[in-house]
Amino acid sequence: xxxxxxxxxxxxxxxxxxxxxxxxxxxxxxxxxxxxxxxxxxxxxxxxxxxxxxxxxxxxxxxxxxxxxxxxxxxxxxxxxxxxxxxxxxxxxxxxxxxxxxxxxxxxxxxxxxxxxxxxxxxxxxxxxxxxxxxxxxxxxxxxxxxxxxxxxxxxxxxxxxxxxxxxxxxxxxxxxxxxxxxxxxxxxxxxxxxxxxxxxxxxxxxxxxxxxxxxxxxxxxxxxxxxxxxxxxxxxxxxxxxxxxxxxxxxxxxxxxxxxxxxxxxxxxxxxxxxxxxxxxxxxxxxxxxxxxxxxxxxxxxxxxxxxxxxxxxxxxxxxxxxxxxxxxxxxxxxxxxxxxxxxxxxxxxxxxxxxxxxxxxxxxxxxxxxxxxxxxxxxxxxxxxxxxxxxxxxxxxxxxxxxxxxxxxxxxxxxxxxxxxxxxxxxxxxxxxxxxxxxxxxxxxxxxxxxxxxxxxxxxxxxxxxxxxxxxxxxxxxxxxxxxxxxxxxxxxxxxxxxxxxxxxxxxxxxxxxxxxxxxxxxxxxxxxxxxxxxxxxxxxxxxxxxxxxxxxxxxxxxxxxxxxxxxxxxxxxxxxxxxxxxxxxxxxxxxxxxxxxxxxxxxxxxxxxxxxxxxxxxxxxxxxxxxxxxxxxxxxxxxxxxxxxxxxxxxxxxxxxxxxxxxxxxxxxxxxxxxxxxxxxxxxxxxxxxxxxxxxxxxxxxxxxxxxxxxxxxxxxxxxxxxxxxxxxxxxxxxxxxxxxxxxxxxxxxxxxxxxxxxxxxxxxxxxxxxxxxxxxxxxxxxxxxxxxxxxxxxxxxxxxxxxxxxxxxxxxxxxxxxxxxxxxxxxxxxxxxxxxxxxxxxxxxxxxxxxxxxxxxxxxxxxxxxxxxxxxxxxxxxxxxxxxxxxxxxxxxxxxxxxxxxxxxxxxxxxxxxxxxxxx
Ligand code: FES
Ligand code: FES
Numbered sequence: 001x002x003x004x005x006x007x008x009x010x011x012x013x014x015x016x017x018x019x020x021x022x023x024x025x026x027x028x029x030x031x032x033x034x035x036x037x038x039x040x041x042x043x044x045x046x047x048x049x050x051x052x053x054x055x056x057x058x059x060x061x062x063x064x065x066x067x068x069x070x071x072x073x074x075x076x077x078x079x080x081x082x083x084x085x086x087x088x089x090x091x092x093x094x095x096x097x098x099x100x101x102x103x104x105x106x107x108x109x110x111x112x113x114x115x116x117x118x119x120x121x122x123x124x125x126x127x128x129x130x131x132x133x134x135x136x137x138x139x140x141x142x143x144x145x146x147x148x149x150x151x152x153x154x155x156x157x158x159x160x161x162x163x164x165x166x167x168x169x170x171x172x173x174x175x176x177x178x179x180x181x182x183x184x185x186x187x188x189x190x191x192x193x194x195x196x197x198x199x200x201x202x203x204x205x206x207x208x209x210x211x212x213x214x215x216x217x218x219x220x221x222x223x224x225x226x227x228x229x230x231x232x233x234x235x236x237x238x239x240x241x242x243x244x245x246x247x248x249x250x251x252x253x254x255x256x257x258x259x260x261x262x263x264x265x266x267x268x269x270x271x272x273x274x275x276x277x278x279x280x281x282x283x284x285x286x287x288x289x290x291x292x293x294x295x296x297x298x299x300x301x302x303x304x305x306x307x308x309x310x311x312x313x314x315x316x317x318x319x320x321x322x323x324x325x326x327x328x329x330x331x332x333x334x335x336x337x338x339x340x341x342x343x344x345x346x347x348x349x350x351x352x353x354x355x356x357x358x359x360x361x362x363x364x365x366x367x368x369x370x371x372x373x374x375x376x377x378x379x380x381x382x383x384x385x386x387x388x389x390x391x392x393x394x395x396x397x398x399x400x401x402x403x404x405x406x407x408x409x410x411x412x413x414x415x416x417x418x419x420x421x422x423x424x425x426x427x428x429x430x431x432x433x434x435x436x437x438x439x440x441x442x443x444x445x446x447x448x449x450x451x452x453x454x455x456x457x458x459x460x461x462x463x464x465x466x467x468x469x470x471x472x473x474x475x476x477x478x479x480x481x482x483x484x485x486x487x488x489x490x491x492x493x494x495x496x497x498x499x500x501x502x503x504x505x506x507x508x509x510x511x512x513x514x515x516x517x518x519x520x521x522x523x524x525x526x527x528x529x530x531x532x533x534x535x536x537x538x539x540x541x542x543x544x545x546x547x548x549x550x551x552x553x554x555x556x557x558x559x560x561x562x563x564x565x566x567x568x569x570x571x572x573x574x575x576x577x578x579x580x581x582x583x584x585x586x587x588x589x590x591x592x593x594x595x596x597x598x599x600x601x602x603x604x605x606x607x608x609x610x611x612x613x614x615x616x617x618x619x620x621x622x623x624x625x626x627x628x629x630x631x632x633x634x635x636x637x638x639x640x641x642x643x644x645x646x647x648x649x650x651x652x653x654x655x656x657x658x659x660x661x662x663x664x665x666x667x668x669x670x671x672x673x674x675x676x677x678x679x680x681x682x683x684x685x686x687x688x689x690x691x692x693x694x695x696x697x698x699x700x701x702x703x704x705x706x707x708x709x710x711x712x713x714x715x716x717x718x719x720x721x722x723x724x725x726x727x728x729x730x731x732x733x734x735x736x737x738x739x740x741x742x743x744x745x746x747x748x749x750x751x752x753x754x755x756x757x758x759x760x761x762x763x764x765x766x767x768x769x770x771x772x773x774x775x776x777x778x779x780x781x782x783x784x785x786x787x788x789x790x791x792x793x794x795x796x797x798x799x800x801x802x803x804x805x806x807x808x809x810x811x812x813x814x815x816x817x818x819x820x821x822x823x824x825x826x827x828x829x830x831x832x833x834x835x836x837x838x839x840x841x842x843x844x845x846x847x848x849x850x851x852x853x854x855x856x857x858x859x860x861x862x863x864x865x866x867x868x869x870x871x872x873x874x875x876x877x878x879x880x881x882x883x884x885x886x887x888x889x890x891x892x893x894x895x896x897x898x899x900x901x902x903x904x905x906x907x908x909x910x911x912x913x914x915x916x917x918x919x920x921x922x923x924x
Contacts (some may be wrong), residue, residue: 009260021082022093023048034080034849036225039063041613042089049199050090050120052409054149054360055441059848061148062360065089065120069736071125071147089556090192092207093127103127103165103181104190108182109172110161111818114152114826115653116189117196117361117409121148126162138163142856149848151359151410152653154825155856157734157818163261168543174673176585176666177876180818184677186290194407197364197420198438205366206236207284208420208427208437211275212446213267216301216842217314219514220267220274223293232287237278238433239858243426246395250418251483252385252521256325258317259482261393261422261608266299268316268481269518270843271446278427278435301516303842305455305476308515316481316514325479325512326487330494330774332566338470342461346541350458350534352908353839354478355451357523358853361409362444363419366436367428376424379408381415381650382690387682393422394429399424403682411652412830413522414449416692417484437915442846444755449484449521450840452477452512462540466548468557470505473497473534477520477527479512486512491625495770495778498566499539500619501557502578506566508774517842522692522828524886527619529834533908536616536891540898551588551615552894554786555581556860558617567777574879576810576869577617580786583808583865584615590805592791595900611803612900616891617786621779623765630764631700632686633707635664637715637749637837643670644755646678648685648699654882655819656696660704662815663697663875667708686760694880695784702763710759715741718757721770765873781871783884785809787828789892793900795919798912802832802858802893808865810878817866824885825866829854831889837909890898 019032023046030045039055042048042065052059056075063074066088067081079580093101103123122145129144136144141162142155150158173179188194198394213220222240229238239261241248248264251257263274274294277284302308308316308323316323318700365378380386383403391398408415420437427435439447454588455474462468477492479486494508497621510527543553558578564570568885595611602609623629634646645664651657657677665672676686688700715734716725718741725736732744746756765780788806793799807824814820833854845851894905903918910918 017080019079019083021084022086032079034078035078037075038077038079038082039074041101042074047093048089050119052117053198054117054362055848057441057847057849059559059731060360061125061497062118062121064124064126064148066124069128069131071128072128084153088287091122092829093123093516094191098191099189101186103130106161106165107190108186109169110157110164111183111822112153112157112161113183113186113189114822115408115410116194118150119189120192122150122158123190129162131166136163146856149360149851149853149855152826153796153822154829154859154862157295157822158827159856164574174251174671175877176662176672177813177815179662181658181662181672183655183658184661185651196409197406200398201366201436202368202434205434205436206278206427206431207281208276208278208423208435209284209287210273210423211294212443213263213270213272213274214295215267215298216270216303217299218267219265219297219299221265221295223295225293228293233282235277235279236433237427239276239278239426239430240274243430244393245336247392250389250393250422252417253483253487256483256487257840268514271443271518276423276427278431290587303511303515303517305453305478308513308838309653315515320514323514325483325514326490328490328494328510330566332568332773332775335472335505338505339459339472342469343464344542344545345459345461346545347459348534348538348906350456350537350906352454352522352530352533354453354517355523355834355838356445356840356851357412357414357448358848358851359410359412362439362441363448364438365406365420365433367424367425368434369428369432370873372447373653374429375402375404376421376425377404377406378421378424379415380405381411381652381692383650383680383682383688385690386418386421389418390421390425394425405650405680408650408652411691412444412524413692416522416690417449419448434876441848445840445846445851447518449519450480451523452479452489452520452527452530453864456531456534458538460535460542461675462546466502466543466546466553466556468501471498471503473508473531474693475531475726477510477512478515480515480517480519482519485526486520488522488625489527493527493531494774495567495621495625496528496619497535499532499535500559500617500784502559502563503566524830525620526693529831529887529890532616532618532887533891533894537879537894537904540895551581551584554606554615554617566652567770567778569777571589574781574812574871575784576867577619577784577786579867579869580808580810583867584786584788584806586615587788587806588615595790596891598921608794609792610795610900611790611792612896612898614789614892614899615786616888616895617783618884618888619782620694620880620884620887622698622781622783623779626767626769626776626778627701628764629689629695630762631688631703632760633660633664633688633700633703634758634760635668635707635711636753636758637743638754639732639744639750641729641743642676643674643729644676644678646685648680649696650680650691652691654823655702655816656691659815659819661695663701664704667705668712668874670729673736674729694882694884697878698781698880699763699765699872701878702765702873703761705875706761707759711757712759714757714759716923742864780873782881783810783879783881785884787888787890787892789889789896791893791896791899791900793915794886795901798915798919800836800897800910800915802860804860805862805889806865807862807885808867809881810867810869810879810911811881812871812874813868814866815876815878816876820866820881821864823881825862827885827891828862829859831886832859832893835860835890835893835908835910837911
């Protein structure tokens with residue numbers, strides 16, 4: 001049978017049936033295997049790729065479709081059950097092809113789709129509700145989407161869009177900076193046509209499956225691979241480390257690249273790849289890999305920080321003595337002396353576990369060989385880094401690799417590291433055919449990077465008036481089997497562990513420790529969320545010890561203009577933490593009074609519930625720590641008047657496609673609607689760096705501002721117009737008042753890219769290296785923020801319900817308030833998960849029913865307060881927001897729990913068992 005035939009059918013060996021159904025209003029038929037998943041049939045046989053697959057296990061709801069009007073998980077539904085039924089997918093919700101329906105328009109208006117991978121499931125679930133109840137309440141909308149997980153939005157804007165579906169909507173603004181314009185890339189997300197890593201594969205794409213280690217640490221040897229392959233006719237390749245043409249290593253920090261594509265003779269974590277098989281889809285899906293010829297010898301493994309630091313621990317890497325990858329250090333003044341003279345000292349030990357990114361889109365993509373080049377279409381946050389690493393792996397020149405990022409269904413830091421790319425690239429190179437791969441949820445959780453588990457001790461002292469005098473901090477971070485972003489975490493934490501406060505005497509040490517676990521990497525905050533829990537928890541104890549209000553204690557100590565940070569950096573402007581804390585004052589006072597009254601009543605009636613209010617501050621440096629961090633943006637005009645923005649900052653849902661265009665539009669002086677976007681593509685867009693470290697608005701936005709301004713200057717010069725001239729672009733004519741320039745007359749001046757006028761600008765924010773004491777200027781700017789949480793604790797069950805979050809963030813300049821609110825709502829939902837429920841346990845929580853993330857019912861409504869204290873370096877004053885929004889949520893919640901009950905939770909996540917133990921400790 002040909003590859004094409006094999007590819008079309010899920011299982012050729014099973015008896016087939018002709019499935020007849022009405023799909024999106026049209027009678028359709030296809031030959032299928034009765035037991036095939038309906039989700040797969042809808043995608044593969046009927047081309048409805050708006051049906052997304054996040055887990056294949058009924059946990060995420062991404063595959064939700066309507067069957068006879070009722071929402072069902074298509075991944076759990078055998079195709080035969082759809083026989084004779086009416087099935088509707090997101091593609092059926094459009095008014096006409098390409099024209100969104102009312103609900104889809106409401107999603108666009110409200111910014112309810114960020115990455116968009118959950119959006120089809122959300123839309124069809126909401127559609128079912130709206131058909132029986134056109135004016136639902138928020139509670140009804142929340143209930144309707146309760147089976148669909150979203151990792152980006154915090155659900156608030158989705159619920160608002162459902163409730164507001166039939167409202168009269170004003171036309172969307174076409175403004176530039178400050179306008180709540182709709183996402184420029186939003187339409188395909190709500191139509192279900194956005195191409196994620198698993199979508200739009202060429203016909204006859206071969207499938208790649210990886211064989212992974214079943215042990216945390218093991219030696220292995222292959223048997224007769226050639227004989228095994230010969231016994232499986234149709235296989236196109238069996239790949240191992242021996243097949244890597246270049247360097248069998250990759251890593252996001254090139255000097256520390258240490259992770260093999262395929263382990264050679266030993267594996268260092270459960271789920272590490274040792275081999276891959278390549279072949280037609282049906283063959284590969286049906287393959288029983290239990291007989292794959294590999295012999296395993298399990299070895300002793302060190303999974304925890306303590307186990308890895310033990311004198312007799314197995315070493316994870318030769319040359320990294322004691323399993324220490326790297327250490328970080330910042331020291332200022334004489335902290336021990338300061339602490340010995342402090343009026344009060346608070347101290348404690350804290351810990352947290354691995355946290356999984358749990359984006360709803362598993363890692364996916366396809367690659368193909370085009371002559372002597374490789375094209376890789378896959379989900380990524382860092383296309384140029386992928387290109388450089390793949391070139392080394394494949395032994396090819398850098399310009400022989402083209403990375404075309406797919407739409408990214410959530411990343412949050414983990415899609416900075418390579419995942420499917422080396423496997424599909426190697427398979428495509430070897431086979432000559434397009435090769436694709438979609439991680440199962442289990443292999444995604446097993447092998448992707450995690451938030452570092454932490455073990456932290458700290459002591460902080462204050463004088464009798466509540467002024468901080470000194471702090472000593474020591475943190476150990478489980479960085480897993482490979483370096484990934486471990487050094488970044490180790491370096492960032494000591495810089496940030498003071499929080500956004502003036503601490504005159506300070507010492508912070510951090511250690512990244514290798515273990516036999518999946519690599520820890522980048523996850524929204526790079527270690528700062530863990531250190532913030534410690535510092536903000538101890539602040540409450542200090543405030544209590546000196547008899548101060550906890551919020552006023554923070555305001556008293558908040559960093560201000562002219563005060564040195566713990567690295568000795570002094571800002572002359574743009575320090576907004578005090579304003580953020582002060583913005584919470586009214587809520588703080590009112591809620592403290594309300595919760596006190598509630599608790600008094602509960603005590604009177606003998607009720608188990610207690611409410612409390614907590615607050616926490618945050619700072620976070622925008623961009624790389626004391627390292628070059630450039631972004632380049634290109635904008636050009638063609639002879640026909642087409643205005644093109646080459647915007648290579650990958651939009652993983654956070655909104656860079658929109659924000660960077662708004663900035664360019666403002667700088668250039670033309671409306672956003674005039675722009676045509678060229679999205680990230682290493683052949684077409686200059687390097688805008690990676691989407692991480694809250695750098696895209698700040699750094700790529702800075703490049704966009706400069707590119708827009710440079711093009712404007714060229715235009716004004718041609719028009720002989722003054723700086724303040726108002727530009728208009730009509731067809732090929734650009735004008736300012738009476739001055740006009742027909743771009744068509746410049747046609748013969750077009751450059752190689754086809755532009756008659758073009759600007760390409762780079763921005764790299766000014767920083768300085770840190771000295772041996774960690775003193776210097778690690779970031780040009782910080783983002784600042786403070787969260788207030790109100791919680792209710794069931795003291796009998798140990799359950800914590802977060803009732804409300806109020807989140808104040810100094811964003812410098814709100815380029816697009818709707819997108820900023822979306823970041824705050826989504827980031828704080830992840831912070832809630834970090835505080836209360838999320839922990840990856842290697843070998844155990846490898847799916848989305850054992851690894852829990854917040855559902856719509858877990859997340860409170862969030863009130864965002866946007867403070868605009870402009871930063872001199874930021875585009876129009878803007879600062880980063882992506883990491884900032886998660887950091888203060890967990891400590892604010894944990895402080896609220898202590899406020900409610902007196903119990904201090906020092907070990908995250910604060911699951912009911914830990915809460916009950918802490919409550920018991922308070923009583924005893
Ligand atoms: S893919 Fe069906 S519920 Fe997750
Ligand atoms: S928008 Fe919901 S998962 Fe990304």
